[in-house]
C-alpha cells in the first residue's frame with residue numbers, strides 16, 4: 001500500500017519537475033533553485049542508467065536540450081553540441097565530399113592527389129634533398145589550388161554560413177571542410193613527412209590564398225586565433241560516421257600509401273583515441289551538468305548519484321588511453337617521426353592581415369595540437385575547481401570558443417569548495433576525491449608514457465612537440481623542460 005502511495009507521489013512530483021524543466025521559461029539564469037528543496041527529477045532515471053554503457057546518445061542529447069532552460073552549464077553544452085557538433089557529440093563531420101556544395105569539392109580532390117606525395121618511407125638527412133622535396137610539394141599544391149579552386153565561390157559559401165545560412169552550407173559539411181582545410185594547411189606547412197629540421201627552422205610561411213582565406217572564416221566561426229589546426233579540426237573531426245563498417249571511419253591520412261602498416265595503424269590508433277575520448281565523454285559532460293544543477297537546487301542525493309556516474313564513466317574512457325598508448329598499438333619507433341610531426345606548427349604571424357604578408361602582423365610562434373586541448377580534461381578540472389592548465393592566450397588560440405564557454409560555466413558553478421564534510425555532502429566530497437585520484441593516475445601514467453615516445457631517435461629533426469613547438473637544443477634538456485609542465489600539473493591535481 002505504502003509502495004503504491006509512494007510511487008504515485010513520486011510520479012506526480014516527477015511530472016511537475018519535468019513540466020518545469022521542459023516549460024518555455026527562457027530566462028534560466030533568473031530561475032534559481034531553492035536551496036535544500038528535494039525534487040525528484042530525471043536524475044533517478046539517469047542514475048539508474050549509470051551502469052548501462054549503451055545508453056542511447058540521442059536520449060542524452062535530448063535531456064541536455066531539456067535542461068538547457070534550467071541552468072547555464074546545460075545551455076552552453078547544448079549550444080556547443082548544436083553549433084559545433086552539428087547536433088551530436090562527437091561532432092558530426094560529413095566527409096562524403098560528393099554531397100558538398102560544388103565549389104568546395106576541389107579541396108577534397110586535391111587532398112586525394114597530394115596525400116600520397118607527402119610521406120616518405122626513408123627520410124633523408126641531406127638538406128638539399130629535403131629542400132627539393134619541400135619546394136616540389138608546395139609548388140604542386142599551390143598550382144592545384146590555383147587551378148581548381150574558385151575562391152570567390154568558396155567565399156560566398158563561407159559568408160552564407162557566417163550569416164546563418166546552414167541550409168546552404170550544412171554544419172556537418174562545414175565541420176568536414178574545416179578538417180580538410182586544416183589537413184591541407186599542415187601538409188603545406190611540413191611538405192614532407194617525417195618533418196625535417198629545414199622546415200622546423202622556418203619562422204614565417206605565407207600560405208596560398210585558397211588556404212588562407214577560408215581559414216579566417218573557419219577560425220572566426222570556432223572562435224580561434226591560431227594559424228595551426230587543433231585537436232578538433234585535425235583529429236576529432238577527422239572521423240566519418242557514414243563510412244563503411246560499424247565504427248567511425250578515419251578519413252584524411254598523413255601516411256597514405258606507405259607499405260609499412262605499423263606506421264599507418266599507429267597513425268590511426270593515435271587519432272582514434274581523441275575521437276573515442278569525446279564519444280565516451282558525452283555521458284560525463286551530461287553528468288557534470290546534472291550534478292551541478294542538482295547541487296544548485298539543494299538536492300544532495302541527486303548530486304551524489306550524478307557524481308558517481310562521472311567516476312563510473314571515467315574508467316572505460318581512460319582505458320581508451322591506457323589500452324592504446326603503448327608499443328603494441330602505437331609503435332614507439334614510428335610515432336615521433338611519422339605521426340607527431342604533422343600535428344606541430346611552430347611559426348606564424350598574428351594581427352590584422354593574419355598571414356597576408358602586408359606587414360601589419362606581429363611574428364609569433366603558434367604551437368600545434370596537444371592532448372592539453374582535449375575538452376574532457378578541461379571540463380573535469382573545471383568541475384573539480386582546479387585552475388585551467390592552458391593560459392588564456394593558448395585557450396583562445398586552440399580551444400574553440402564554445403568549449404571555453406562551457407568550461408568557464410562549469411568552473412563558475414564548481415561546488416567542491418562549498419561542500420560540508422559530513423552526511424551526503426561528505427559522500428559527494430569523497431566521490432570527487434575518487435575522480436581526483438583517477439586524474440592523478442592518468443597524469444602519472446601520461447608523464448611516463450609521453451617521455452618514452454618523445455625520447456625515440458629522430459635524427460632528421462630538432463627536438464619538438466606538437467603542443468610546445470621547438471624545444472631545447474638536445475632531447476634530455478627538452479624532456480626536462482616538458483616534465484616541468486607535467487609534474488606541475490600533477491601537483492595541482494589535488
Ligand code: HEM
Pocket residue numbers: 273274277321325335370371372373374377389443446449450451453454465467468482485486489
Ligand atoms: C604518445 C603520445 C603523447 C605524448 C608524447 C604526449 C605528450 C605530452 C606532453 C609533453 C605534455 C605537456 C606539455 C604540453 O602541455 O603540451 C602533454 C600534456 C597533456 N596531454 Fe599528452 N601526449 C600524448 C598523448 C596524449 C593523449 C592521447 C591524451 C589524451 C587523450 C593526452 C592528454 C594530455 C593532457 C590532458 C595534457 C595537459 C596536461 C594534463 O592535463 O595533465 N596526451 N602531453
